[in-house]
Amino acid sequence: MIITRLELRNFRSYPCLNLDFSEKNNILVGKNGAGKTNLVEGIYLLSLCKSWRSGDIRTLIRQGEESAFIRAYVREGEMSRKLEILITPKGKKISLNDKPVKRLSELSKLVNVTLFSPEDVNLFKGSPSSRRNFLDVSISKELTPYLSLIGRYGKILQERNMALKSPSPDKTYLEVLTNQLIDVSEPITHYRHEYLTRLNKILDGVANALYENDRSLRLIYKPFIKENDFKEMASKLYRKNLDNDLLHKMTMIGVHREDFSLLLDGNDVALYGSQGENRLAAIALKIAPYFLIEEKEKKPITILDDVYSELDDKHSLRLTKLLKNLGQVFVTTADYSIKGDAIIDVSKESATRRK
Ligand SMILES: Nc1ncnc2c1ncn2[C@@H]1O[C@H](COP(=O)(O)OP(=O)(O)OP(=O)(O)O)[C@@H](O)[C@H]1O
Ligand SMILES: [Mg+2]
Structure with a gap:
């Protein structure tokens, strides 16, 4: 899919912006604070209808205004669709070809976006929740049953935690919930395992393209049950951990606590990698699903916010070359020497396509 045109009204720093994009690599260039991230945030919103930057939708509306509006034209094959989002302090209204969209899952199918944001430099060094989130979002986009499994798991987990918080926990009820949790966990770990195995097959190729010398990248999944007899082993582990769960009044083990790490030439990049190596590793991981x-x-649109900082000239060139293999890309940078198919100059409150 390709976003051919974007119109913003009172969105963040933009009072009125109309832009036509290249279907390949769009470089948004401008000084710090010019509005580059604001612009790609508008594009990102088309996919999930929420921002990665702020949970408060009022920040999306230009200060002093009552509402913000985004209109985009999205092309898939021969078909072009008009997607509109009206943002008010009360909420968002989405419409597709002038018809209201009720389910957000419809949206992410229409506009599939992969994002690399500056915070992702700490993807491997930071908390497991962001890595799990990457995994859950990536698998959900490919496999619809996974999304509903995660939803069901969340509900059962919530019930189990409530039961653990009760002044006199009902152990029979807890056992029922534990069994339900195990039933849903088994396919989740299976999907995660399978997905990471598939990603691993692609990662080395991406690493070869990105890093200067031959380097290997390998994801290591850390499931909470390693053995084959999943149900039996999980039951044992939950039984063993029951006192601990009761003490903490929450479920301390399970797929909601799982994690994965990334080895660069056999060493954990979080523990041994430099800042630049961590950045490249995170970029590689974010880009790899594209090739799956x-x-x-159906291939995603790639947004890379501030991706070139900290990269030396050789790695920057390698990244630019790698981006040629992706479909539509949006890159923000303060470096005016970065080359692309369209160059968009961003300056306070406006953006103009130069090339
Ligand atoms: N709701 C809003 N209303 C008006 N201005 C806003 C709003 N939200 C953010 N801004 C302004 O947008 C500017 C930041 O834009 P943005 O984060 O896109 O910059 P940038 O070009 O990505 O900069 P950098 O290179 O530093 O990342 C700030 O000056 C900020 O005050
Ligand atoms: Mg920015």
Whole structure:
């Protein structure tokens, strides 16, 4: 899919912006604070209808205004669709070709976006929740059953935690919930395992393209149950941990606590990698799923916010070359020497396509 045109009204720093994009690499260049991230945030919103920057939707509305509006034209094959989002302090209204969209899952199918943001430099060094989130979002985009499994798991987990918090926990009820949790956990770990194995097959190729010398990248999944007899082993582990769960009044083990790490030439990048190596590793991981999706029209749009900082000239050139293999890309940078298919100059309150 490709976003051919974007219109913003009173969105963040933009009172009125109309832009036509290249279907390949769009470079948004401008000084710090110019509005580059604001612009790609507008694009990102088209996919999930929420921002990665702020949970408070009022920040999306230009200060002093009552509402913000985004309109985009999205092309998939021969078909072009008009997508609109109206943002008010009360909430968002989405419409597709002038018809209201009720389910957000419809949106992420229409506009699939992969994002690398500056915070992702700490993807491996930071808390496991952001890595799990990457995994859950990536798998959900490919496999619809996974999304509902995660949803079901969340509900059962919540119930179990409530039961653990009760002044006199009912152990029979807890056992029922534990069994339900185990039933849902088994396919989740299976999907995660399978997905990471598939990513691993692609990662080395991406690493070869990104890093200067031959380097290997390998994801290591850390499931909470390693053995084959999943149900039996999980039951044992939950039984063993029951006192601990009761003490903490919450479920301390399970797929909601799982994690993965990344080895660069056999060493954990979080523990041994430099800042630049961590950045490249995170970029590689974010880009790799693109190559897993086979149908050309379903391949995601890639947003890389401030991706070139900290990269030396050689790695920057390698990244630019790698981006040529992706479909539509949006890159923000303060470096005016970065080359692309469209160059968009961003300066306070406006953006103009130069090339
Ligand atoms: N709701 C809003 N209303 C008006 N201005 C806003 C709003 N939200 C953010 N801004 C302004 O947008 C500017 C920041 O824009 P943005 O984060 O896109 O900059 P940037 O070009 O990505 O900069 P950098 O290179 O430093 O990352 C700030 O000056 C900020 O005050
Ligand atoms: Mg920025």
